[in-house]
Amino acid sequence: MHDKPILMAKQVRILTLHQEYSPRAHGKHKITPSLTLCGIWLAQQGFSPGQKVTVKVRERLLVIEPFEGKPLHQPLKKRTPK
Numbered sequence: 001m002h003d004k005p006i007l008m009a010k011q012v013r014i015l016t017l018h019q020e021y022s023p024r025a026h027g028k029h030k031i032t033p034s035l036t037l038c039g040i041w042l043a044q045q046g047f048s049p050g051q052k053v054t055v056k057v058r059e060r061l062l063v064i065e066p067f068e069g070k071p072l073h074q075p076l077k078k079r080t081p082k
Contacts, residue, residue, distance in 0.1 A: 017034065018033070018034045018036070019031050052067035053066060
């Protein structure tokens with residue numbers, strides 16, 4: 001039985017930034033850039049659905065790594081009705 005070779009994802013991806021509209025007071029809105037990453041290539045690099053990641057921001061550079069550590073904040077607890 002032959003194992004399938006592991007395909008290496010392309011090391012460079014060209015993606016398009018989209019725009020998101022954030023509603024503001026007085027009917028105005030703010031437009032902000034949005035980026036969606038999806039594809040088998042993420043799984044090939046060891047990422048999985050539901051996994052937490054860290055995004056490091058440097059001048060004109062984003063670095064995405066698996067999150068390993070304690071959360072920076074605790075999730076909010078749901079209030080129970082009295």
